[in-house]
Amino acid sequence: xxxxxxxxxxxxxxxxxxxxxxxxxxxxxxxxxxxxxxxxxxxxxxxxxxxxxxxxxxxxxxxxxxxxxxxxxxxxxxxxxxxxxxxxxxxxxxxxxxxxxxxxxxxxxxxxxxxxxxxxx
Amino acid sequence: xxxxxxxxxxxxxxxxxxxxxxxxxxxxxxxxxxxxxxxxxxxxxxxxxxxxxxxxxxxxxxxxxxxxxxxxxxxxxxxxxxxxxxxxxxxxxxxxxxxxxxxxxxxx
Numbered sequence: 021x022x023x024x025x026x027x028x029x030x031x032x033x034x035x036x037x038x039x040x041x042x043x044x045x046x047x048x049x050x051x052x053x054x055x056x057x058x059x060x061x062x063x064x065x066x067x068x069x070x071x072x073x074x075x076x077x078x079x080x081x082x083x084x085x086x087x088x089x090x091x092x093x094x095x096x097x098x099x100x101x102x103x104x105x106x107x108x109x110x111x112x113x114x115x116x117x118x119x120x121x122x123x124x125x126x127x128x129x130x131x132x133x134x135x136x137x138x139x140x141x
Numbered sequence: 142x143x144x145x146x147x148x149x150x151x152x153x154x155x156x157x158x159x160x161x162x163x164x165x166x167x168x169x170x171x172x173x174x175x176x177x178x179x180x181x182x183x184x185x186x187x188x189x190x191x192x193x194x195x196x197x198x199x200x201x202x203x204x205x206x207x208x209x210x211x212x213x214x215x216x217x218x219x220x221x222x223x224x225x226x227x228x229x230x231x232x233x234x235x236x237x238x239x240x241x242x243x244x245x246x247x248x249x
Contacts, residue, residue: 065184067238079236123189124172126238131183
């Protein structure tokens with residue numbers, strides 16, 4: 021079954037850390053660029069990071085640059101997001117998303133169901 | 142960084158046509174994708190590369206892109222189309238992905 025399953029969300033204090041995982045199944049993981057996208061309560065979708073197929077290149081939105089680190093383990097079909105220095109405005113549902121490798125750049129054709137991160141004291 | 146604009150909300154009666162606009166500087170030079178987001182569900186791409194429709198998406202969804210405005214059109218709106226709709230582009234100069242702020246579509 022083709023799917024993405026996120027895990028690792030939870031409640032964390034400001035300044036704390038959390039590591040999200042996205043387990044991939046049903047397709048050849050190392051053929052695809054992968055992204056993390058979040059949605060804060062009552063807000064819109066925000067792209068925050070992507071990683072290319074081999075994992076050698078990454079990019080980040082300014083809002084998380086220097087605090088978050090994206091990585092992947094192609095042998096174990098898993099995408100990660102290490103989140104450090106968490107702030108209240110990082111509270112959101114975090115989605116992993118697959119970028120199509122046959123359509124245009126930015127076509128996220130497969131999404132997970134999301135994992136909730138709450139940053140609060 | 143590249144900025145997209147969308148009206149925050151719109152209402153449409155069943156069977157009518159909804160046109161959702163997405164503004165951006167010379168957006169016609171970019172490929173625009175549209176995502177449908179229902180509460181509690183993952184986003185779904187309904188139109189990609191300005192006007193292409195993925196398999197499984199009803200043909201009442203269509204898109205266009207010209208000048209500084211891209212448009213998602215839903216013809217013959219149905220109750221199940223009630224959702225938030227986001228336009229999105231890849232900005233090659235920054236290698237970032239940019240979402241518009243979203244338009245909430247209410248079916249009366």
